[in-house]
Amino acid sequence: MITPTKKSIEQAHIRIEKHIHRTPIMSSQQLDKLFACNMFFKCENFQKVGAFKSRGAVNAVFSLDEKQLQNGVCTHSSGNHAQALSRAAQIKNVAAYIVMPKNAPKVKVNAVKDYGGIIHFCEANLEARESELKKVISKTKATEIHPYDNYKIIEGQATATKELLSDLDNLDYIIAPVGGGGLLAGTALANHYFGNNAKVIAAEPKNADDAFHSFKAGYIIPSEDPNTIADGLLTSLGERNFPIIREHVSQIITVNERSIKTAMHLIWERMKIIIEPSSAVVLAAIIENQEFFKNKKIALILSGGNVDLENIHEILF
Amino acid sequence: MITPTKKSIEQAHIRIEKHIHRTPIMSSQQLDKLFACNMFFKCENFQKVGAFKSRGAVNAVFSLDEKQLQNGVCTHSSGNHAQALSRAAQIKNVAAYIVMPKNAPKVKVNAVKDYGGIIHFCEANLEARESELKKVISKTKATEIHPYDNYKIIEGQATATKELLSDLDNLDYIIAPVGGGGLLAGTALANHYFGNNAKVIAAEPKNADDAFHSFKAGYIIPSEDPNTIADGLLTSLGERNFPIIREHVSQIITVNERSIKTAMHLIWERMKIIIEPSSAVVLAAIIENQEFFKNKKIALILSGGNVDLENIHEILF
Numbered sequence: 001m002i003t004p005t006k007k008s009i010e011q012a013h014i015r016i017e018k019h020i021h022r023t024p025i026m027s028s029q030q031l032d033k034l035f036a037c038n039m040f041f042k043c044e045n046f047q048k049v050g051a052f053k054s055r056g057a058v059n060a061v062f063s064l065d066e067k068q069l070q071n072g073v074c075t076h077s078s079g080n081h082a083q084a085l086s087r088a089a090q091i092k093n094v095a096a097y098i099v100m101p102k103n104a105p106k107v108k109v110n111a112v113k114d115y116g117g118i119i120h121f122c123e124a125n126l127e128a129r130e131s132e133l134k135k136v137i138s139k140t141k142a143t144e145i146h147p148y149d150n151y152k153i154i155e156g157q158a159t160a161t162k163e164l165l166s167d168l169d170n171l172d173y174i175i176a177p178v179g180g181g182g183l184l185a186g187t188a189l190a191n192h193y194f195g196n197n198a199k200v201i202a203a204e205p206k207n208a209d210d211a212f213h214s215f216k217a218g219y220i221i222p223s224e225d226p227n228t229i230a231d232g233l234l235t236s237l238g239e240r241n242f243p244i245i246r247e248h249v250s251q252i253i254t255v256n257e258r259s260i261k262t263a264m265h266l267i268w269e270r271m272k273i274i275i276e277p278s279s280a281v282v283l284a285a286i287i288e289n290q291e292f293f294k295n296k297k298i299a300l301i302l303s304g305g306n307v308d309l310e311n312i313h314e315i316l317f
Numbered sequence: 318m319i320t321p322t323k324k325s326i327e328q329a330h331i332r333i334e335k336h337i338h339r340t341p342i343m344s345s346q347q348l349d350k351l352f353a354c355n356m357f358f359k360c361e362n363f364q365k366v367g368a369f370k371s372r373g374a375v376n377a378v379f380s381l382d383e384k385q386l387q388n389g390v391c392t393h394s395s396g397n398h399a400q401a402l403s404r405a406a407q408i409k410n411v412a413a414y415i416v417m418p419k420n421a422p423k424v425k426v427n428a429v430k431d432y433g434g435i436i437h438f439c440e441a442n443l444e445a446r447e448s449e450l451k452k453v454i455s456k457t458k459a460t461e462i463h464p465y466d467n468y469k470i471i472e473g474q475a476t477a478t479k480e481l482l483s484d485l486d487n488l489d490y491i492i493a494p495v496g497g498g499g500l501l502a503g504t505a506l507a508n509h510y511f512g513n514n515a516k517v518i519a520a521e522p523k524n525a526d527d528a529f530h531s532f533k534a535g536y537i538i539p540s541e542d543p544n545t546i547a548d549g550l551l552t553s554l555g556e557r558n559f560p561i562i563r564e565h566v567s568q569i570i571t572v573n574e575r576s577i578k579t580a581m582h583l584i585w586e587r588m589k590i591i592i593e594p595s596s597a598v599v600l601a602a603i604i605e606n607q608e609f610f611k612n613k614k615i616a617l618i619l620s621g622g623n624v625d626l627e628n629i630h631e632i633l634f
Contacts, residue, residue, distance in 0.1 A: 024341070046589055265626065269626055272362045272363055272367060272590060312629055312630060312633065313629060313630045316626055
């Protein structure tokens, strides 16, 4: 596999478009007034399985040939990628083996099962996940689909911004969250190929700021004890993602936990849509840098809407 | 004022369209699968001030002549009508006097103030509200705009279904919530004038089922001690609303509190949008009557999305 090109992202979009939603772009006069800028929210919370991850997963699975598909696909993930991969495999009628920590929330376990995913539980640490995944692969010969360190995943995630740029002109900035860097690398590449001088900015929790430090240092510095409400952004940057981010992202803004909650609260209350904490970092970046973004035209990628309503009070307050 | 006609609803739409959102219609394959029917949700939770009430309020205020407008407008309401009327008056640059019970939630008080409404507090009962409103009128000479028992309000609310019917064909049913009957009467009239054989069904909390009993009896039976989480549906049917409802609504379905919560939960979780409990009664009607609605094409009016996030856990569970 090679670094995604303009053509390969266009092909990815054609490959997946029947199986994903073209998500709406929403705006809020109240929020624009509050922050004195012009914001356009790309609502991937309305995407299939409730997150942008559907784009990459469908692209990755649908790019495999019959031989690669015949024994199914696998990954380790407790989050949206697990659901997205299970769904993509289900559409192709092949197995999806998902390694999940045994303490994963029941809603997430059930969601994966609903899409036909076959779950292998393991201890709740990265080593256990990786060794369990190796076991699964040696037993099943399934093809591993990494949640972000995979060019087909990056191409798929790029289609969100490709859509955005076909709907909006003259943007000053596009802000995307950064965790492993699948969405961010895709956003940056799509802006590079299909955009028109907008700058791509990443938003990252201060409590999980490996991308910020890696970006500054010029080499990948893994996450150490990340601890943030934005639970989709705990992972460290991927090796394929980092060079793309270095080349095409203009800066990384870190945000504190308070701003993430405020941003989430504002979006729920004013826009009447449900987003997960990881999505809220993009508005948090504006909340903490109002002078910088004043009077600018900004697209913000709302990455997903999967929250456990049981824990809703804790998340919001 | 006369009963709304096809023409007067068309004129209302032209009158208000610059000042309201044409709200989107959403659907959910997951919910369709769950209930084996085809549902289209008209999202008035995305309307200005977060509820359909903006339509009626703008129409009512913008229909007044200069003399009627000069001393401002007034109403008693602690809910969405208070905000909607304040906003409509603000656009016209006239005063809005709002009588509110002194125990009204702070969020609602602040929202009215944000739109420039002038609040008069009173004791928390209907008599106190009415006598305070009389005082306000005699002092200010403001024009009263009743929240639902007003033909201009009904015309305005009718525009939601007029939009719906220009977007959707071949509906079997349109379900709207019923409280005072402004939205329901508007829905029924719009379906009568612009529709194509769909039946209009009202959904009402069992714990506030005055409309159900009035509909059966053929005369208005006021609400007695209504007690429901759907706090926008506590009011009794209006005199102007009832004859329209009797003529153009096919049936009223009552729903229990458990179904309202389940419906709200499902819409938040699966559709990623925030609706208020009063909106949830329409899906609750389907939850309680799945055989009846099986394989039907149904439009559901989601009336609003104003919830106090502070009380979110109580509302959802």
